[in-house]
Amino acid sequence: MYLWIRNIKVHLAKIERLAKDAKARVIEVLRKGGIREDPEKFLNGLLQFFIIDPVRDEPTNLMRRLEHLLDVREHRLKDSIRRVLPDLGDFARANVEIMIEAARALDQIYRIVRHYLILGEKTSNWVLIMQLELEMPQIVKLAETYFKALDAFKDGKPIGDGIGPLVAASLLNGAKVKEIVEDTVVGIVERKGRKLYVIKAKGPGGTVGKPGEALKRIVEDELHGKVSRIIMIDAALKFEGEKTGEVIEGVGAAIGDPGPEKFKIESVAMKNNIPLDSIIIKQSLEEAITPMRKEISDAVEEVIRKIDKGLEERTKEGDVVVVVGVGNTLGIAQ
């Protein structure tokens, strides 16, 4: 047990160093952005900012309650960044926001590991220590991944998760767009004789937007349910050994949000009896939050080929189709 504890402490020191370096990087960005208060104090206030999950024993309006809490949290974070960095542009502020999220994740990993180590030591619980020791390589890898992601967030480089918005941007190809809901845009293009409504998060700042709400408004308010098909494009986690950038088709709402957006998409599709197709692009967690690898970027053409094939095989000329590019649009405009 002594050896396990010693090994965990070595790994914990590494995680602590990563968490501190991440914090220092965010503070540097806040300083460069002209922060109007003590950056360390400001960041510390956000690092441990929490959200309490809504009651799940009573499922009535669970998704709406969760969405409300998530909205409150997001607006609180956005407002506090806007308050201290008023001179920074919207996109640069969005990048600061995701940098803070990454630093927060690292800080949380550090505090959780430290908690279990101290608890295991205090109670001489060798099972707890052994579990922690066995999990440590994966935990350290996760911490390193979040740390690597900081560079991409700082410089505004597109990340692997941005493949959905990249496909949407390629389909739009500079077409006129409008902001239908907060941080989410929609544009209309013609393809294979079909009318495509293409939805993506508003770039090039780092945001995922509200694709579910945007889809709901387009399908129900603008098109009154007259949609032949919904096609969703998103990055998906691959299994170890699988090829990065592999393009796979399926059905269902391809979106990895906490629940509300996915629920809206499923509800809209079900209520209006619209078939829901999905195209996913496989990648690891590290690839999803670090600068987009070429293999993932090269998948755009393959995804568009699959969309075209789907349009030809499953819809007819003159039909209206909604394409949703899901993911973080960091470094990708429209």
Place this chain on the structure above:
Amino acid sequence: MEVLHEMQGLDIYGLLLIMLILFLISSLLRTLLERRRIGKEEYETKTLIKCPKCNYSEERSFQVGDYVLKPEKKCPKCGETMRIHRIYAVKIVPRK
């Protein structure tokens, strides 16, 4: 005879011990070399600029402020405004 047996027994155990130690050292070295190999994997971010009219393209290193669809310089072939087509990370191949 008993002493001889004991000596032979010690030799066998000693040999096994040496083999075990050698196996452990070689495993450790293999792990360290593997870690060093994985740790060396580095990526460089590139920006691909493309002309929407004649498809002429150029690749350069990423610069802060680049984003996909950002208008760039004029196309040297047809004079159309080029745009950033893709931004991606490519593996740096170490020089041997």
